[in-house]
Amino acid sequence: MEKLIGRTRLVLTQGDITQADTEAIVNAANSRLAGGGGVDGAIHRAGGPEIMAECRKIGSCPTGEAVITNAGRLKTKKVIHTVGPIYRGRPEDPRLLANAYLNSLDLAAERGLRTVAFPSLSTGAYGYPLDQAAKVALEAVRQGIVKNSDKLDEIRFVLFGQAAYDAYAHALDHM
Numbered sequence: 388m389e390k391l392i393g394r395t396r397l398v399l400t401q402g403d404i405t406q407a408d409t410e411a412i413v414n415a416a417n418s419r420l421a422g423g424g425g426v427d428g429a430i431h432r433a434g435g436p437e438i439m440a441e442c443r444k445i446g447s448c449p450t451g452e453a454v455i456t457n458a459g460r461l462k463t464k465k466v467i468h469t470v471g472p473i474y475r476g477r478p479e480d481p482r483l484l485a486n487a488y489l490n491s492l493d494l495a496a497e498r499g500l501r502t503v504a505f506p507s508l509s510t511g512a513y514g515y516p517l518d519q520a521a522k523v524a525l526e527a528v529r530q531g532i533v534k535n536s537d538k539l540d541e542i543r544f545v546l547f548g549q550a551a552y553d554a555y556a557h558a559l560d561h562m
């Protein structure tokens with residue numbers, strides 16, 4: 388599924404983000420950049436130890452912000468590590484989740500990375516309900532594209548499994 392926002396394509400796909408051939412991929416990191424399970428574990432396993440070596444030098448990343456490292460042996464050029472909120476049903480959860488997407492896109496645009504792949508941030512171990520997260524994610528990405536209108540060619544969601552794909556497809560239909 389695909390939608391054009393200005394001249395930027397917003398694309399929904401299903402698959403494994405470690406295989407993405409975009410110029411940047413985004414990791415759902417934790418604030419200590421310490422590595423973990425889920426998509427973070429998959430990225431470090433597939434990319435090799437160079438990514439973690441750079442994460443250690445950077446040290447940490449607050450919730451809602453983003454940092455950038457090399458991509459080791461992945462196809463992509465750079466990995467953007469961002470930290471979504473642990474879902475607690477607080478009023479600030481959607482803002483923190485949106486910030487994670489927005490700051491990732493700002494960082495990509497700033498570094499001249501024109502195609503970016505995202506996983507569904509916060510919806511695994513961090514427990515954000517998928518339908519709510521999909522709405523926040525797509526609205527934030529739309530805003531980020533508008534803000535960086537001439538710097539981004541394609542933003543792709545690489546969704547892990549049918550349920551995640553369906554939630555994002557539904558949210559995009561209603562946007």
Ligand code: ADP
Nearest residue numbers: 403404415425426429506509510511512513547
């Ligand atoms: P968080 O801690 O932000 O919730 P997780 O990695 O636990 O991060 O989960 C985020 C989302 O990433 C979940 O929807 C999960 O199904 C998905 N995911 C896990 N592995 C991959 C992968 N290899 N590619 C894309 N998405 C993945």
